[in-house]
Amino acid sequence: MDGFTISVLTNIALFSFLAISAWILLIAGEISFGQQAYFAIGAYAAGIATAVWQWPFVAGIAFGTGFGAAVGALVAWPTIRLSGLHFAIATLAFAELVRASLNVFSYQRDIDGYATGPDGANGFRDIRWVYEAGIEPGAYLVIVAGCLAAVIALVALMARGRGMARLRIVGEDPILAAMQGLSVARTKIAAAGLAGGVAGMGGALYAHLATYIEPAQFSVMTGVHALAYGLIGGLGTVLGPILGVLIDIGLLESLRVFSGYRMIVFGGLVALVLILRPRGLLDERNVHRISAWLRR
Amino acid sequence: MLTLQSLSKHFGGVRAVDDISLTIKEGEIFGLIGPNGSGKSTTINLITGLYAPTTGTVTLDGYDLTAMAQHERTAMGVARTFQNIRLFGNLTVAQNLWVAQNGHEQRRAHFLPRWFKAGGEHGPDIEELLKFSRLHSKRDVQASALSFGEMRRLEMARALASNPRVLLLDEPAAGASQEDGQLLAERIRDVRDRGVTVLLIEHMMELVMGISDSIGVLNFGRKIAEGSPAEIQANQDVRAAYLGSKHKDEDLIHA
Numbered sequence: 001m002d003g004f005t006i007s008v009l010t011n012i013a014l015f016s017f018l019a020i021s022a023w024i025l026l027i028a029g030e031i032s033f034g035q036q037a038y039f040a041i042g043a044y045a046a047g048i049a050t051a052v053w054q055w056p057f058v059a060g061i062a063f064g065t066g067f068g069a070a071v072g073a074l075v076a077w078p079t080i081r082l083s084g085l086h087f088a089i090a091t092l093a094f095a096e097l098v099r100a101s102l103n104v105f106s107y108q109r110d111i112d113g114y115a116t117g118p119d120g121a122n123g124f125r126d127i128r129w130v131y132e133a134g135i136e137p138g139a140y141l142v143i144v145a146g147c148l149a150a151v152i153a154l155v156a157l158m159a160r161g162r163g164m165a166r167l168r169i170v171g172e173d174p175i176l177a178a179m180q181g182l183s184v185a186r187t188k189i190a191a192a193g194l195a196g197g198v199a200g201m202g203g204a205l206y207a208h209l210a211t212y213i214e215p216a217q218f219s220v221m222t223g224v225h226a227l228a229y230g231l232i233g234g235l236g237t238v239l240g241p242i243l244g245v246l247i248d249i250g251l252l253e254s255l256r257v258f259s260g261y262r263m264i265v266f267g268g269l270v271a272l273v274l275i276l277r278p279r280g281l282l283d284e285r286n287v288h289r290i291s292a293w294l295r296r
Numbered sequence: 297m298l299t300l301q302s303l304s305k306h307f308g309g310v311r312a313v314d315d316i317s318l319t320i321k322e323g324e325i326f327g328l329i330g331p332n333g334s335g336k337s338t339t340i341n342l343i344t345g346l347y348a349p350t351t352g353t354v355t356l357d358g359y360d361l362t363a364m365a366q367h368e369r370t371a372m373g374v375a376r377t378f379q380n381i382r383l384f385g386n387l388t389v390a391q392n393l394w395v396a397q398n399g400h401e402q403r404r405a406h407f408l409p410r411w412f413k414a415g416g417e418h419g420p421d422i423e424e425l426l427k428f429s430r431l432h433s434k435r436d437v438q439a440s441a442l443s444f445g446e447m448r449r450l451e452m453a454r455a456l457a458s459n460p461r462v463l464l465l466d467e468p469a470a471g472a473s474q475e476d477g478q479l480l481a482e483r484i485r486d487v488r489d490r491g492v493t494v495l496l497i498e499h500m501m502e503l504v505m506g507i508s509d510s511i512g513v514l515n516f517g518r519k520i521a522e523g524s525p526a527e528i529q530a531n532q533d534v535r536a537a538y539l540g541s542k543h544k545d546e547d548l549i550h551a
Contacts, residue, residue: 165391172384179344179376180396180458181367284386288438 006137008254010209012245013144015229017202018222019241020151021195023230027164028191029171030080031088033223034095035199040102040218042068042200043207044118047127050208052109052117057129061147061204068200069193076192080185095223102215123214130208144205151198155238167191228266232273234282243282297322297493298343298374298462303352305338312338314517315352320462320510325484325494327508327525329501331537335517336497337379340464343495344376345369356462373461377451377468385440389431389450392439393422396457422457428486429453444471452483462493469500481507505529513537 001009021035046064049055055063079090108117118124130140158164166187169177174184207213229244248266252258258265277283282290298320305313313335320326330336341347343354345366353362361369375396384392426432429449434442439450448468455463465484469477481503488494498504504511504525511528513521515537521528528534 162394165387165395168386169384169395172386173382175346175366176382176384177395179346179366179370181370182395183367284438285441288388288436292436 001138003137006141008249010137010141010144012242012249013141013148014202014206014209015226015245015249016148016242017151017198017205018226019229019233019245020155020238021199021202022223022226023233023235023238023241024155024167024191024195024198026227026230026235027171028167028188029174030188030191031084031227032091032195033088033220033227034091034093034098035195035226036218036220036223037091037095037098038068038072038196038199039203039206039222040098040213040215041071041196042203043213043218044102044105044124044203045200046204047124047207047213048107048117050129051124051127052107052111054111057133057208060129060208061201064204064207065197065201068203069197072196072199073189073193075196076189080188080192092220092223095218095220099215099218102218121215123212124207125212127207127211127213131211140209144209147201147205151201152238152242159238228270231280232270234277234280234286236279236282236284236287240280240282244280297357298495299355300339300343301353301355303339303342303354304350305335305342305347306350311517313342313349316514316517316519318512318519318522320493320495322493323488323491324509325488325496325507327504327511328495328497328514329499329504329511329528330514333516334514334537336514337466338517339514340376340466340495340497343369343464344374370458370460373459374464375455375458375460375462376464377448377455377466379466379470381444381447381451383439383447383450383454385438387439388436389439389442390422390426390435392450392454393425393457396454397421397459425453425457428456445476448472449483452487456487456490456492460492462495463487464495464497466497467499468496469498469503472500477503 018035018039021038022032025032025035042064045067046060049063050057050060075094079087079094082090102118103121105118106120108115108119110116114126116126135143155164166182169180169182170184170187177187178184225248229248230241231244232247233242233244234240247269252262252266273280300316300318303313303316304311316335316339318326328336328339338347342349343361345361345364349362353360355361356372356374359372361372361374364372384395387395423432426435429452431446431450431453434446439447442450452465452468468484469480472480477500484494484496484507496504496508505528508525511523511525512519513528513531513534520533520537521531523531
């Protein structure tokens with residue numbers, strides 16, 4: 001594989017974390033414009049862990065994931081009782097709050113004669129663990145893809161068991177769900193924690209690939225894209241948001257056919273899919289159909 | 297067994313339910329009738345906890361349900377169907393049932409590991425319910441793809457899956473044909489024979505008169521009569537409420 005292909009594939013995998021994160025909340029009936037905040041939180045937490053505290057890589061990624069999950073659940077606790085639009089706006093506000101806070105957040109330590117750590121708007125340099133360990137881009141792609149596969153496996157396991165149905169239930173009809181004895185708030189908080197963890201893991205992996213991160217990278221547009229991926233890819237399966245990423249980054253961005261018109265084409269595509277298939281290309285009906293066909 | 301004591305629900309100045317007292321005996325089919333807007337659905341919503349009453353209490357076997365949340369009442373054995381069918385359309389038929397069956401597990405300690413466990417839907421209860429509801433061939437079909445009649449049957453099966461002691465049916469014959477009404481009557485008797493007390497809200501007079509052991513009549517949020525089907529048919533107030541006082545006897549019987 002050449003360097004371009006590897007970087008495109010790595011990008012697809014990293015965006016998939018964010019897309020799955022937004023998708024999990026969509027399943028639970030909540031629209032979040034703010035999952036990029038957990039991506040940022042994961043990136044900063046993991047970067048601090050490996051670069052400033054000199055933790056090993058795996059511990060850093062785990063820390064970024066856990067931190068994202070904890071903040072996700074914590075933020076959901078007061079906001080999840082807001083419904084629909086109000087929750088969506090709260091996520092937007094929180095994401096901007098995180099970005100603005102990172103702009104003034106400074107935490108540096110002297111490592112080998114260099115001040116290392118986040119330095120507000122100047123960003124966070126030298127997250128060099130992967131670089132210093134001599135891990136090639138191809139090998140790093142395998143690591144990222146492996147983590148993504150683990151996330152997909154976890155969600156698939158939930159889909160086989162009761163977890164996913166729980167999320168779908170509270171997403172579809174909270175009143176009926178409450179009557180059945182499901183705690184709507186608790187289920188949604190769990191979903192938000194899971195979504196935060198998935199985004200945090202993506203951010204942690206991203207930080208170690210980029211080696212440099214700054215608050216401006218985690219803008220609202222990133223979050224809007226993440227949401228759109230699930231909406232066009234489909235809400236029926238966890239592969240839906242990944243399909244969305246593949247369409248956007250794999251086709252529209254990387255093939256360069258549409259060059260300057262990419263955003264126009266993508267925006268049009270989102271509008272078209274939302275009109276024709278309100279729950280995305282791989283919606284529940286299609287997934288049922290495909291899985292019935294596969295079983296034959 | 298299920299007792300409503302001076303139950304009222306006011307929406308602003310509107311007295312949707314006004315000082316209703318009813319007692320539904322164990323093992324009976326109790327029909328609750330009344331013209332549109334007489335407070336029947338509000339009464340069901342008060343019993344299931346969708347609304348909090350303005351005054352009055354709801355008790356089941358002496359346990360006061362009035363302050364309980366909806367899911368606690370479900371756990372106590374109160375289940376319902378909805379006038380406008382309510383199902384999880386994106387889940388399969390079987391999943392809709394085991395959701396109800398496993399609904400009360402949130403209080404159990406091992407809450408999270410269950411997220412990853414398959415099963416539950418393979419319990420004998422679910423299979424039996426699917427057979428009972430003649431939905432066995434549809435178990436893996438998405439609920440939103442069912443026909444109207446199948447959705448109604450699934451809704452009743454869903455209510456039964458929570459193992460209720462009393463089942464509240466909110467206009468189960470709405471949109472059904474005459475023949476469907478006959479089948480529905482048998483089905484409701486079958487439910488009663490399973491040991492479930494039934495509170496039936498219905499417009500189809502023939503159905504209510506045919507299968508109810510006792511009947512309560514509401515008008516403008518107040519109870520105007522209570523008694524056996526024969527007593528209700530003979531009651532002047534009921535005739536006045538339903539048909540206007542000038543109509544003849546046969547109209548009510550044949551309505």
